[in-house]
Amino acid sequence: MFTAVSRIDTPAPFFGGNRLVARRAASYTTGRRVVQVHAVTNVSRNPNMGKLKAGYLFPEINRIKNAHLEKKPDAAIISLGIGDTTEPIPAPIIDGMISSVSGLGTPAGYAKYGGYGPGEGQAELREKIASRFYPGGEVSADEIFVSDGSKCDISRLQMLFGPNRNVAVQDPSYPAYVDSSVMNGHATSFDASTKQYGNITYLSCNSNNNFFPNLAHANDSEIIFFCSPNNPTGAAATREQLTDLVAHAKENGSIIIYDAAYASYIENPDCPKSIFEIPGADECAIETCSFSKYAGFTGLRLGWTVVPENLKFADGFSVKADWNRLMNTTFNGASNVAQAGGLACLSDEGWNAMTELVGFYKENASILKRTFEDMGYTTYGGTNAPYVWVSFDGQDSWEVFTEILEKCDIVVTPGSGFGPAGDGFIRASAFGHRDSILEATERLKKAFTK
Template identity: 60%
Template sequence: MAATYNLSSAALSSSSSAFFSHSTFSVKNPTVSLPGKRVGVCMCVATSQDSKTAHKTAVSRNENMAKLQAGYLFPEIARRRNAHLLKFPDAKVISLGIGDTTEPIPDVITSAMAQRSHALSTLEGYSGYGAEQGEKPLRSLIGKTFYSDLDIEEDDIFVSDGAKCDITRLQLVFGSNVSMAVQDPSYPAYVDSSVILGQTGQYQKDVEKYGNIEYMRCTPENGFFPDLSKVPRTDIIFFCSPNNPTGSSASREQLTQLVQFAKKNGSIIVYDSAYAMYISDDNPRSIFEIPGAKEVAIETSSFSKYAGFTGVRLGWTVVPKELLFSDGFPVAKDFNRIVCTCFNGASNISQAGGLACLSPEGLEAMHGVIGFYKENTSIIMDTFNSLGFNVYGGKNAPYVWVHFPGRSSWDVFAEILEKTHVVTTPGSGFGPAGEGFIRVSAFGHRENVLEACRRFKQLYK
């Protein structure tokens, strides 16, 4: 059976951002800007092999891979979006689903990358492998910019190709014999990487959870912060603030509770601060602002949502020297070994961009881009508030968390896609506590966000 899709070659990427950014479809209303150009036809052909004749190796499949449920959330959304385009080939689809940036990278940053790129064509400017931990000037500048007065040293910082990649590298450090806790709802990579490493039991369909993972319920009722008195001890605690998908940001008091909880239980916190620059109040931007955090926490972050580096790929992880395993061995030494074994260091061109990001001009430009997305967030929040919905997030994050009580998240996703041609994200894809919500991303061109909001008002007025 063959299915024909009019997609750009980028759509063949496993990343759903390729599907969202470059699918080709007709546009009748020129006020909606949709990038991409028409290319050839891609034939996706499903084939089957006769089990009696097909050659099989003697290698068993990783049993943990078989535990994973369906596809990863965002490629599944991309699949449904493309099916929608087959049904409505002339639809002007607007994507506010995946958290992929849309606005151009500021020139002060791309100029630095271009200069570094051109230098590679000269004897004087060429460089090959760099330090696996990242170039010293960038590590130093990350420390001065984000961890000033927090006693984070240059060699506590590991530069990488993104926070998502570092999450998996950290899982390799922890191994399969640890217990895990995650916020519910939370970014799917935490759970899926735990499943792949063998840290979990089977998926339990009746409760929509994996065995041996502690799901820390975060809802409007508890201010999107778990009741730690009801959370059993686990070895590792994944925590994201500002949170993806709810957009909530933990207060200083809440993070103090979390650090004290981890210290009492002998746990390690993996703190994802990928949206910290979106915080506009006095909530902490780093877990290391909390006394004692260096003894119990790792922090991972990224330039993706600050500078539009979702495709450039550059992030960092902080592993303080004070963080020790139960036998007294430093966690940072094991992470360094994993990095040196699995990674040859971030692209030198990307790191040049990182240095430019953290220059005075680069920081000003990044704040400008972040401000643009925060304005988009306000537009989306105002729209759903005017329609009478309970709306959360938005203030400190580029995500709006909208409640549709009593309804299936996937049903709401399908309704919005079918009737408005707008892609959102079903809340249940982030965990069972996300059921009844949808996440709307503020990453979009302004004209697209305004048009999407006009369509939301038309549907739900």
């Protein structure tokens, strides 16, 4: 048994490689000899983590919000920032999970709902996802892998492809694409003048190109991250645009990682809800989606990724086979209770309730979009997506974020947090209680009407 005999508070030098490392140490006795235990290990830090700039966007926003509350503890903060759902999960979906939880308390129920399940997801759920979300038969159940959400799968896909890939991302786009690419060794150093990482191709999406990028810039990209409807701009790609994207990927031998997290918000019939509606996409694309923004599963965690049978690596080996191997090594399967909730979502009652919930948030988006436009601002999105992308005429987006927080006690998201092309914009999220949305519009009109 170790007994402490002294503590050395003065850093003790340690030579590691060519570096002199200061170490704090404590001395312990084992009864036979004194052992010095160092507070610094011999393990060097992952250099890719050191390339990351600042904190991840949404925790950073939360930190600033909490600092604001310390100065104004009575402030009634309204969040239009992080896209977190607020409304209760519909009753038919809750009932499915209750049945699952109750079953865990009986031998027969535990046999059905307990223990390890297939890493790919329960067969019945995979079948239901295929029939509900891919009714044209373009995706089969055995190409669907159930998981704990799209964000987790995005990082696992990085592991699948390994480091030192040429990656392209929409600019602006969900920050996890870039951050996970940096962590996994795709990027070189950060350029403060351009606010971009080297070896990542930023595909500018703005009103001048109808929020669809010049794909020629991605000719050398092996992996292309693409989100439709886009987070944060709310732009949904048309069938013609996605046809061009698939053609580009096939011509250049690239793989598209297609994020369809907000596809259920699309109302324009010319905007596909899945990349697999485009012929040939099964030879060049992976699609990820989730129940988070459809059924309020942001905390419950349930999603899926489609890896087509026809998708192959350069040597002809199956991408699906490697993904299956990776998932069964790194993941024990989504929660059985969450999967029961997913099955309930896809019943007739659950599907109708989920559709109503999406409709509620879409109405919130319409209210926000109309408010900003009435105030004199140019907006995008808010129709086929739960986000409104608001132009503040080139102002620094973090300064706009701070001004809105200080004047209105409202949290939005600064556009530059989604990439350098997002500067001059803020993103307003439609995920909120209706009374909060309406109160937010009144505060904004008083403080920011042009």
